Amino acid sequence: MLAFIIRRLLGAIPVVVLVALIIFCLLYFAPGDPATIIAGDLATPEEIDRIRVALGLDQPFHVRLGIFLLNLVKGDLGTSIFSNLPVTHLIAQRLEPTFSLGVLTVLLSVVVAVPLGALAAWRARRAVDRLALVVSVLGFSVPVFVVGYLLIWVFAIKLAWFPVQGYTPLSHGVGPWLSNLVLPTLSLGMVYIALITRITRAGVLEVLSQDYIRTARAKGMGDRVIIWRHALRNAAVPIATVVGIGVALLLGGVVVTETVFAIPGVGRLLVDAILRRDYPIIQGVILLLAGIYIIVNLCVDISYAIFDPRIRY
Amino acid sequence: MEQTVLSVRNLTTSFARDGLWQPVVRNLSFDIRPRETLAIVGESGSGKSVTALSIMRLLPPTNSRIAGSINLMGRDLLRLPDEEMRRVRGNEVAMIFQEPMTSLNPVLPVGFQIVEALMLHRGLTRVEAEAETVRLFDKVRIPAAKSRLGEYPHRFSGGMRQRVMIAMALACKPKLLIADEPTTALDVTIQAQTLELIKTLQAEEGMSVLFITHDMGVVAEIADRMLVMYHGDVVETGETAEVFRNPCKPYTRALLSAVPQLGSMTGRERPMRFPVVDIKTGEADTPVETPDTIAQADRPVLEVRGLTTRFDIRSGILRKPAGCVHAVENVSFSVQPGETLSLVGESGCGKSTTGRSILRLIEPRAGTILVEGTNILSSSARALSEARKKMQMIFQDPFASLNPRIKVGNAIAEPFLVNRMGTRAQARDKVADLLVRVGLKPEMASRYPHEFSGGQRQRICIARALAVEPKLIIADEAVSALDVSIKAQVVNLMLDLQASLGLAYLFISHDMAVVERLSHRVAVMYLGEMVEIGPRAAVFGNPQHPYTKRLLSAVPVPDPARRRMARSISNAEIKSPVRRLDYIPPVREYREVSAGHLVQSWGEEWAA
Numbered sequence: 001m002l003a004f005i006i007r008r009l010l011g012a013i014p015v016v017v018l019v020a021l022i023i024f025c026l027l028y029f030a031p032g033d034p035a036t037i038i039a040g041d042l043a044t045p046e047e048i049d050r051i052r053v054a055l056g057l058d059q060p061f062h063v064r065l066g067i068f069l070l071n072l073v074k075g076d077l078g079t080s081i082f083s084n085l086p087v088t089h090l091i092a093q094r095l096e097p098t099f100s101l102g103v104l105t106v107l108l109s110v111v112v113a114v115p116l117g118a119l120a121a122w123r124a125r126r127a128v129d130r131l132a133l134v135v136s137v138l139g140f141s142v143p144v145f146v147v148g149y150l151l152i153w154v155f156a157i158k159l160a161w162f163p164v165q166g167y168t169p170l171s172h173g174v175g176p177w178l179s180n181l182v183l184p185t186l187s188l189g190m191v192y193i194a195l196i197t198r199i200t201r202a203g204v205l206e207v208l209s210q211d212y213i214r215t216a217r218a219k220g221m222g223d224r225v226i227i228w229r230h231a232l233r234n235a236a237v238p239i240a241t242v243v244g245i246g247v248a249l250l251l252g253g254v255v256v257t258e259t260v261f262a263i264p265g266v267g268r269l270l271v272d273a274i275l276r277r278d279y280p281i282i283q284g285v286i287l288l289l290a291g292i293y294i295i296v297n298l299c300v301d302i303s304y305a306i307f308d309p310r311i312r313y
Numbered sequence: 314m315e316q317t318v319l320s321v322r323n324l325t326t327s328f329a330r331d332g333l334w335q336p337v338v339r340n341l342s343f344d345i346r347p348r349e350t351l352a353i354v355g356e357s358g359s360g361k362s363v364t365a366l367s368i369m370r371l372l373p374p375t376n377s378r379i380a381g382s383i384n385l386m387g388r389d390l391l392r393l394p395d396e397e398m399r400r401v402r403g404n405e406v407a408m409i410f411q412e413p414m415t416s417l418n419p420v421l422p423v424g425f426q427i428v429e430a431l432m433l434h435r436g437l438t439r440v441e442a443e444a445e446t447v448r449l450f451d452k453v454r455i456p457a458a459k460s461r462l463g464e465y466p467h468r469f470s471g472g473m474r475q476r477v478m479i480a481m482a483l484a485c486k487p488k489l490l491i492a493d494e495p496t497t498a499l500d501v502t503i504q505a506q507t508l509e510l511i512k513t514l515q516a517e518e519g520m521s522v523l524f525i526t527h528d529m530g531v532v533a534e535i536a537d538r539m540l541v542m543y544h545g546d547v548v549e550t551g552e553t554a555e556v557f558r559n560p561c562k563p564y565t566r567a568l569l570s571a572v573p574q575l576g577s578m579t580g581r582e583r584p585m586r587f588p589v590v591d592i593k594t595g596e597a598d599t600p601v602e603t604p605d606t607i608a609q610a611d612r613p614v615l616e617v618r619g620l621t622t623r624f625d626i627r628s629g630i631l632r633k634p635a636g637c638v639h640a641v642e643n644v645s646f647s648v649q650p651g652e653t654l655s656l657v658g659e660s661g662c663g664k665s666t667t668g669r670s671i672l673r674l675i676e677p678r679a680g681t682i683l684v685e686g687t688n689i690l691s692s693s694a695r696a697l698s699e700a701r702k703k704m705q706m707i708f709q710d711p712f713a714s715l716n717p718r719i720k721v722g723n724a725i726a727e728p729f730l731v732n733r734m735g736t737r738a739q740a741r742d743k744v745a746d747l748l749v750r751v752g753l754k755p756e757m758a759s760r761y762p763h764e765f766s767g768g769q770r771q772r773i774c775i776a777r778a779l780a781v782e783p784k785l786i787i788a789d790e791a792v793s794a795l796d797v798s799i800k801a802q803v804v805n806l807m808l809d810l811q812a813s814l815g816l817a818y819l820f821i822s823h824d825m826a827v828v829e830r831l832s833h834r835v836a837v838m839y840l841g842e843m844v845e846i847g848p849r850a851a852v853f854g855n856p857q858h859p860y861t862k863r864l865l866s867a868v869p870v871p872d873p874a875r876r877r878m879a880r881s882i883s884n885a886e887i888k889s890p891v892r893r894l895d896y897i898p899p900v901r902e903y904r905e906v907s908a909g910h911l912v913q914s915w916g917e918e919w920a921a
Contacts, residue, residue: 003628007631007632210415211410211415211416212415212418212419214410215410215417218371218408218410219403219407220399220400220402220434221433229421229429234419234420309465309467310419
């Protein structure tokens with residue numbers, strides 16, 4: 001197992017390098033010149049040139065690429081063109097809200113969807129199953145921002161149970177932190193609840209027709225034990241796969257949710273950076289997302305081995 | 314007289330099909346007395362497994378309906394509330410299933426799967442239940458019981474898994490054990506061990522056993538009384554010895570005479586058709602020996618020399634090979650046109666890998682494979698596809714080896730068209746001709762595989778193999794999954810085709826009785842090596858190698874009078890051909906016993 005993790009981490013290095021290379025090229029060839037933007041509308045061509053030299057933008061492609069990669073190895077993602085602060089610092093500031101939102105959403109989705117899906121499979125084609133289907137269809141079809149504004153209108157404005165927008169750091173206490181995150185988590189989580197419920201239902205339904213489930217019933221095991229102990233773990237591998245994909249897709253959803261609920265997270269940072277053509281920040285955030293995705297994938301693969309003892313790496 | 318343990322009266326089980334209730338078991342009545350073994354015998358679709366599941370009430374309640382009464386020690390199981398029925402299952406009535414490979418939960422340790430039953434029914438604590446499980450493992454002769462408790466099912470062989478299932482069934486000392494084809498999926502030597510074990514444990518525990526099987530050999534071996542079923546109806550019931558000696562009903566006679574019997578070919582040289590019995594009258598025809606089909610003077614259609622196939626086992630950070638499966642090790646033989654050579658042996662002996670290596674479906678490591686004189690291991694892709702036309706393969710599972718979404722006519726025509734052997738119109742004629750040859754009708758070409766029975770599908774697979782006019786057919790367990798009567802028909806078809814087309818067969822099988830019937834020569838494989846090869850009459854009549862002897866003696870004899878009493882149970886598992894990297898296969902010598910009968914000289918390990 002340890003050998004597998006090491007091998008996978010080593011295997012991730014070329015992936016990261018490739019991602020870095022692609023991002024660099026993308027921004028290198030992208031239209032628009034950061035120097036012009038920094039200099040402002042009234043700048044003379046000389047001023048723009050000076051800024052360009054200062055930023056190293058006058059260097060040829062390979063030199064700029066070399067500097068970029070070298071800095072990357074040192075953990076230096078460059079300096080924001082707009083605010084002049086290090087990119088690593090800017091991202092670090094924004095990590096907590098995004099992580100809080102992401103982790104809470106995944107937790108909520110799994111905690112709600114897996115039991116719901118298992119229940120739907122157990123009571124297939126009965127009322128509970130149909131209800132789960134309705135929930136899923138709603139989750140799939142209503143966009144995140146619609147759910148978000150609806151939740152704000154009902155729970156924040158009408159009932160005033162939760163704040164409308166904003167974010168309170170965890171250091172200010174779990175209560176305030178959580179109350180700010182309930183609505184964003186719910187609206188972001190709807191689609192994952194829908195997805196994971198369907199996958200769990202399909203997986204458990206398939207497992208329930210297996211020979212070893214018949215064996216368990218022949219032993220006199222009750223339905224609850226059969227679902228939770230015998231069936232669910234066998235259905236876990238596809239569920240873990242979907243949760244992993246979900247985390248990747250979630251990163252996209254975070255951008256919208258953070259905008260709707262005015263949460264100062266990485267998603268907002270990225271949106272702002274794109275609007276300002278703040279290239280180092282864009283590079284940094286995309287690299288961060290790629291890194292997260294690689295780690296999530298690794299975790300999913302490790303979870304396979306935990307759920308299914310037949311899988312050995 | 315003691316009270317009966319189980320008394321079934323007028324059991325009728327129906328399934329809902331297309332909105333109608335169709336009975337699959339009709340008016341079944343029988344009794345099982347204490348310590349008695351009753352065997353229910355029948356072919357697929359006879360309703361024997363449904364009977365077992367009805368007793369356990371394990372059929373899905375939404376689309377099945379059970380009527381009649383099932384009395385267990387005075388209680389009608391069909392009238393019990395669900396909760397109480399749960400306490401009967403696994404506690405008073407326990408069940409073992411056919412497929413040991415899929416009947417255990419793959420993600421739970423084997424010990425735990427027994428522990429949970431003990432905790433549920435006998436109210437033991439975790440620690441007590443674990444101690445009891447160790448005792449049960451010892452009882453079913455699982456070696457090193459204590460250390461294997463925490464292991465997962467995939468670490469156990471098929472025979473060992475079936476022992477785990479038996480231990481699980483015995484856990485709560487049930488009054489009745491229902492065994493649904495418990496040995497069908499096992500190798501013969503393992504089957505013999507398992508039957509022996511069930512018999513011994515039955516005597517020790519004083520259980521009654523309801524044994525469900527299609528195998529007359531197994532019935533003769535284990536049952537006190539038997540009940541023959543056909544299409545949901547009882548055909549005949551009685552004492553096992555009596556039914557075997559004097560079957561009253563035509564169907565029973567047909568079933569009994571279709572059973573391949575080892576030793577029935579003594580004194581004959583050539584293969585022989587199975588007798589064909591009319592199910593209505595029970596009259597059998599007298600089969601004759603097949604004509605001499607072997608072209609001895611011709612060049613062999615297939616010559617294999619020194620064939621070696623190995624698979625690496627990799628592990629560690631750099632995936633270095635850590636061991637090696639010696640699946641096929643230095644195997645040599647040849648097949649003449651019109652000849653049948655059988656490769657026999659148990660799971661893992663390399664017989665299927667040999668077949669696949671010859672077609673290069675698996676790439677061999679070394680050796681030469683001459684197909685009508687051309688070495689296909691060193692030939693170009695073009696020459697290989699030319700050679701593959703001369704050799705075709707049929708597989709074990711006729712359900713899995715036909716694409717369910719392709720009409721059978723197109724499936725048969727495909728190899729013909731892919732090899733550009735003619736136009737579409739010619740292919741159509743060819744398909745019609747082939748379907749007739751394999752005993753089907755030309756108009757069946759436009760149907761899909763699911764509309765055919767298992768035997769018919771295997772005929773379709775044979776027709777597909779014949780489409781490219783091969784010289785040799787490699788049949789990998791081609792009749793193993795079929796019912797006895799169907800098996801006899803397909804073997805007869807293969808013999809007829811051999812006579813009319815001069816086909817050669819490489820027949821890969823673990824079924825010694827069928828092999829005896831249709832082979833000219835037999836090769837016995839063990840752990841990837843060939844231990845004995847020779848004319849069928851010589852190998853079966855005068856087996857030399859200890860492994861051949863063991864294999865032959867393990868085959869159940871369908872004759873209750875010749876029941877082999879209480880052999881000592883050997884717990885020998887089939888050894889594994891996984892070797893260390895530095896393993897150098899020993900140089901083997903072969904001794905010629907009689908003309909063409911070669912035996913590998915064996916070493917110390919067979920001394921006992």
